[in-house]
Amino acid sequence: MRVWLLLAVVVLGGTAGEIAVTRAMKQIGEVHHFHPRALLGVLGRAFRVKWMWLGLGLLAMGFFSLLTLLSWENVSFVVPLTALSYVVGALMAKLFLGEEVDQIRWMGVLLVVLGVVLVYVG
Numbered sequence: 334m335r336v337w338l339l340l341a342v343v344v345l346g347g348t349a350g351e352i353a354v355t356r357a358m359k360q361i362g363e364v365h366h367f368h369p370r371a372l373l374g375v376l377g378r379a380f381r382v383k384w385m386w387l388g389l390g391l392l393a394m395g396f397f398s399l400l401t402l403l404s405w406e407n408v409s410f411v412v413p414l415t416a417l418s419y420v421v422g423a424l425m426a427k428l429f430l431g432e433e434v435d436q437i438r439w440m441g442v443l444l445v446v447l448g449v450v451l452v453y454v455g
Contacts, residue, residue, distance in 0.1 A: 339402045340414055347395030348421040352429055353388030359430075360384065413452040419445045 361378045364371075379385045402411050423442050426432040 336402065336406060339398050339405075340411075340417075342398040343395050343402060343415055344418045344421055345395075346391045346398065347415075348418045348425060350388045350391030350393075350395055351422065352425045353384045353391060355388075355426075355430060357382040357384035357388060410452065414449055416445050416449055 357379060360382050361375060364375055366372075399411070399415070420442050423434050423438060427434045
C-alpha cells in the first residue's frame with residue numbers, strides 16, 4: 334500500500350510540477366538568447382512567477398519521494414512504473430494547459446500503459 338501511495342506522489346507530484354513550470358515559462362516567454370546575462374534575466378523573471386515556485390516544490394517532492402521509493406523497491410520495478418507520468422502528463426497538458434493531444438499521441442500513451450502493466454505483472 335505504501336509503495337503505491339509513494340508512486341502516486343512521484344507520478345502526480347512530479348508531473349504537476351512539470352505542468353506548473355511549463356505554465357510559468359509560458360508567462361515569461363520564449364528564451365531566445367543563451368548568454369549569461371540573458372539567462373540571468375530569465376531566471377529573475379521566473380522566480381517572480383508563483384507557478385515557478387509551485388512547480389519547483391512539486392518537482393522536489395516528487396524527486397525525494399522517488400529516492401524513498403528506490404530505497405524500498407528494485408529499480409527494475411520502480412523506474413518503469415514511473416512511466417505513468419507520461420499518461421498523467423498528456424492528461425494534464427490537455428486539461429490544464431489546453432494543449433491539443435491528437436489520436437496518435439493517445440495511442441502512444443496507451444502503449445506506455447500496456448508496458449507498465451507488463452512490468453507490474455512480470
